[in-house]
Amino acid sequence: MTDYDNKNSNHVPDDKINDIQPLSDINDQGESGGSGIKDDIKALMDLLYIKTVPSFGNNFFFTIGVYLLEIFVILAVTGMIMVVFGPYWWSSTAAGEFLRSIHLWAAEAFVTLLFVHFFVNLSTSAYKHKKLVWIIGSVMLMMALLEYAFGIGMSGDFIAQWNAIAGADLWNGLGLGFWVNPLNEGAVYGWHIAIVPILLISLVAVHYMTVKRHGINKPYRKDIHYSMVPTDHKKMYRRMAYILVLILVFATLLRAPYTPPLTIQSIAKNQPRTFAITLLNEFNFSSPTATYLDTIDPYTYNMRLVYVTEPYEAYAAVQQVNNSVTAFIYDNASVQDQYIAGAFAYFENNGSIVNATASTNPLVAVIGGLITMADSGLYQQALQEEAGNSLNQMYALRLMYDSGVMSQQATQYGLQVEQWGMLKIAPNGWELGYFLAPYNLLEILTNGIPWWNDIENGVIAGFVFIIILLLPYIPYLRDIPDKLGLYKIFWNRFTTPEIKRDKLELLERTKKELTDAL
Numbered sequence: 001m002t003d004y005d006n007k008n009s010n011h012v013p014d015d016k017i018n019d020i021q022p023l024s025d026i027n028d029q030g031e032s033g034g035s036g037i038k039d040d041i042k043a044l045m046d047l048l049y050i051k052t053v054p055s056f057g058n059n060f061f062f063t064i065g066v067y068l069l070e071i072f073v074i075l076a077v078t079g080m081i082m083v084v085f086g087p088y089w090w091s092s093t094a095a096g097e098f099l100r101s102i103h104l105w106a107a108e109a110f111v112t113l114l115f116v117h118f119f120v121n122l123s124t125s126a127y128k129h130k131k132l133v134w135i136i137g138s139v140m141l142m143m144a145l146l147e148y149a150f151g152i153g154m155s156g157d158f159i160a161q162w163n164a165i166a167g168a169d170l171w172n173g174l175g176l177g178f179w180v181n182p183l184n185e186g187a188v189y190g191w192h193i194a195i196v197p198i199l200l201i202s203l204v205a206v207h208y209m210t211v212k213r214h215g216i217n218k219p220y221r222k223d224i225h226y227s228m229v230p231t232d233h234k235k236m237y238r239r240m241a242y243i244l245v246l247i248l249v250f251a252t253l254l255r256a257p258y259t260p261p262l263t264i265q266s267i268a269k270n271q272p273r274t275f276a277i278t279l280l281n282e283f284n285f286s287s288p289t290a291t292y293l294d295t296i297d298p299y300t301y302n303m304r305l306v307y308v309t310e311p312y313e314a315y316a317a318v319q320q321v322n323n324s325v326t327a328f329i330y331d332n333a334s335v336q337d338q339y340i341a342g343a344f345a346y347f348e349n350n351g352s353i354v355n356a357t358a359s360t361n362p363l364v365a366v367i368g369g370l371i372t373m374a375d376s377g378l379y380q381q382a383l384q385e386e387a388g389n390s391l392n393q394m395y396a397l398r399l400m401y402d403s404g405v406m407s408q409q410a411t412q413y414g415l416q417v418e419q420w421g422m423l424k425i426a427p428n429g430w431e432l433g434y435f436l437a438p439y440n441l442l443e444i445l446t447n448g449i450p451w452w453n454d455i456e457n458g459v460i461a462g463f464v465f466i467i468i469l470l471l472p473y474i475p476y477l478r479d480i481p482d483k484l485g486l487y488k489i490f491w492n493r494f495t496t497p498e499i500k501r502d503k504l505e506l507l508e509r510t511k512k513e514l515t516d517a518l
Helices: 003-008 014-019 023-032 034-048 064-085 087-092 094-123 131-153 158-173 185-214 233-253 264-270 272-283 303-319 324-329 333-348 362-375 378-387 394-403 405-412 434-446 454-469 477-483 491-517
Strands: 052-054 228-230
Touching (some): 064 087, 064 185, 064 233, 094 131, 094 233, 094 434, 131 185, 158 394, 158 454, 264 362, 264 378, 264 394, 272 303, 272 333, 272 362, 272 394, 303 324, 303 378, 303 394, 333 362, 362 378, 394 405, 434 454
């Protein structure tokens, strides 16, 4: 054997043989990877775990953040499945309805626990020592409410339609109607499944890592005694299981509501004269949409063009009849006014819908043709084509709202008509958006004030949010929870035994000192 062969052979000195790991063991570890994966997972969990907490830290109220993370995952998973299978599946199949119910009750649980979490931290003045955590949490609270509202808008039923109209008023009042338009279902999809979730995930990560770095907030009062104890992760896992079971039980017993959406076709079939008067108001620029006033007016489209002229051109082309809109346009203004007044009189006095298309008044003929078109379902389809997007319901929803039929149906369902409308999110009694009650009450209280509009309510809502956000920096106001003794609701319940123990120890030391002195 050459020197080269000796240098490159696999020969191992005899004294090193026992140090070599059997090849079979190496192969077993490499192929299964069991212990390696477990170690990696354990290392990751150790990295994320908060290992020690104050003596009250294992209580449910101080571990809510963990359950919020769990529910967030449930919402993400169910939401992704619903997006994959689409609206027809989640509204028309048993499996889809059940998954939609899980998603709904997970959302209810998320918002409810978020408010409880907010109240715990408010009561214990946590914001005094962890200002950044409080600010991030406040933004997350607001975004969670927006996510919930956008979720309602995605259900595709009448409740979604009603809240889209009501929500649009709020956003317009805030001056943000151009950027956030609930009437455009495509935009709502983007906000609900992409923009807000991505922002929430980012904030959740920062929020949690900040809490992990500094630990659960400790009592700032010297009269609140506590000690540091190991975190009881097993107890948290059990609670997570309980929460999942509760969501599944609620989803089974109380299914997510679905009320059939309102359509222009149904209005034309059941209330043709109402539909005719609505079209005349759009044509005459006297409808609620045409006269809409607020800090921002997103309805700048030409109502006459959108609701009458273009749909009728399509109708005339299909029916091969003369375009009566053209005949109207070529008459002088005084004759046009006579045609408009005559058309209102004709339909208000129960003129024949069947004979309307043969009227010598071109405007009556136009409206008669559009009623026929709407009765067949083609009118709403034409509006969607004008919008350029099948998910943009703005033209159709505004027209249905202008007809008054939408408000009538909302009243039948027990929804608030004059107010924002999201206090109830379904006809059944249990679907209450209770966390929107303060804003709804504000709408009720200010409803009779002539000069009060959405902008004023929007400003008040924004002002309240800013106060919550900046509470750690506002003198006197930040001390109110402490002055009211709200901390006793949570801290004293769990720290009283330690306070008693420390008092007994102090008493024993005092006695001993007195004895020694004597």
